Amino acid sequence: MAHYLLVRLGQAALVLLGIIVLTFLLTYLVPADPARMIAGQSATVETVARIRHELGLDQSLPVQFGRYLSHIVRGDLGRSYAQKVDVGELLRSRLPATVELMVAGILFELLIGLPAGVLAALRRNTWLDQVVMVGAFLGVSAPQFAVGLMLLYLVAFKLQILPLGGYGSVAHLILPAATLGIAGGGWYARVMRSSVVEVLTQDYVRTARAKGLPPSGVVLKHVLRNAALPVVTMVGLDFGTFMGGVVVVESVFGWPGVGQLAWQAIQIVDIPVIMGVVITSALAIVTGNLLADLVYPLLDPKIRYQ
């Protein structure tokens, strides 16, 4: 157990380091000049050179990278070029809104996906199964930004049940979370369905039935518990797929989270902020996967740490 944990932690650290190196290289190779962006189009060559020197951009790549890495290890993500504020501070002020949105989105997709998948599996090859599966495909194939805009139009503008974008109350959260959850719900429905179908053919389910357990008891105690296992890994991976969706959804709903921060930073090539967001979300993804791997054996006694 301790050995497995150490190996997995080492792997996670390696993955994170790789992402930092890769992102840093990408921002270094970018043709845009941050010093010119800060100084503005009308600035003199001397001003641009001075800013470049202040930011340390005139130093060699290894020196720049070494300095960046030594700061990161101490938890210092640098300062935003545009806003003259610590990136860590910017992230801290934006993260709660994004975490709120992600958690609500994951809840939403579980609420749609899991019951739909279980229902389809229990009524396999009936019209209900077909309807659920076509619905799942629709959810997976729908462009999130169009779904978000149409929800805004229908629910918030026409029916006037919920607010037209913005941030604050639970009512503000429902539409963006639903937009995030619709696509994921489709995936969960499909995975849950095939997982339940798989478990239903197992010997222990037949045994449970044979010993006279009522059907609802079989489903609740034996089928669902085992079929839910792949979902744990999926929730871990969700943090990754959601980071992209969050940029789109936050832009549609004017949600003041990390996605908006990243989007604004990208447009003005505010490299420290871009790096900060990429590293934060990579950290979230790696942690999510790690937790899923660690929780998995606790739920499934058949699996042991290697």
Place this chain on the structure above:
Amino acid sequence: MKRMKSNFAVTRLRRPPQAWDRLKQNKVALAGVGVVVVVALVAILAPWLAPYDPAEQFAEGLSPAGEPFPPAARFWLGTDLLGRDLLSRLIYGARVSLLIGVVANGVALAIGTVLGGLAGYFQGWIGPVFMRCTDMMMAFPALLLAIALSAILRPSLWIVALVIALVNWVWIARVVYAQMLALSAREFVEAARALGVGPGRILSRHLFPHLLPTLLVWGTLGISTTVLFEAALSFLGVGVRPPTPSWGGIINESQSYFLSAPWLVAFPGAAILLTSLAFNLVGDGMRDALDPQMRGR
């Protein structure tokens, strides 16, 4: 001897039609094939199908107050904020979506097959290194990376396709890697090695054909994701640049006005949904057809 040979020929011939027959019985997948064919035809025949020039700004395409028109007889799907015909723009937009879908996904498929295939065949230290590299790519917030790249590179159609491919190859590589691990342990590979066949020939002649069904399924499913990906980039304004009409781009241009002109979001959104859905249904149908054990799973 002669007889055995003819028997062999019969069994060899029968297998591919079986998969095709199964696909033909799957009505949902066939509907998907139909939509894919229609979208492809629309893209190819755009100049003949579009009622107007997609870039032409009609004076009569806007109301006296400067507002776009909803669907009506003159402009079937209405007009956009510049008085251009929405139907014509949607028809031309199919070109961008399909072209990027096919090219970006083709490149991703090629990268994924080569990297995953080589890592799975040679194994040794390459396997773990490959797995950590894909771990890293999977922990990379993909859309964020693509947005950053294309915002900075001032995208053309081809750069957008390349960016999407660079972000998407990793899933295919993982699937190919897993299959290759299983395949290269099989007896026929060992037999080929024992006969002195070189790795290049084993890979291309003996192993690659076994990967084809997987590549076909993933290639089709991947187009669906790629179409959505391109649409999201264009929606954020970092995809294909105007005036080239793209479905995501049309929604981006209309976003500020969509409460008064919802058709400018609904129609392009429906086009994206339909195209992506069709490739999903075809890919899923092919998976069922090629692997009967997966049926109903």
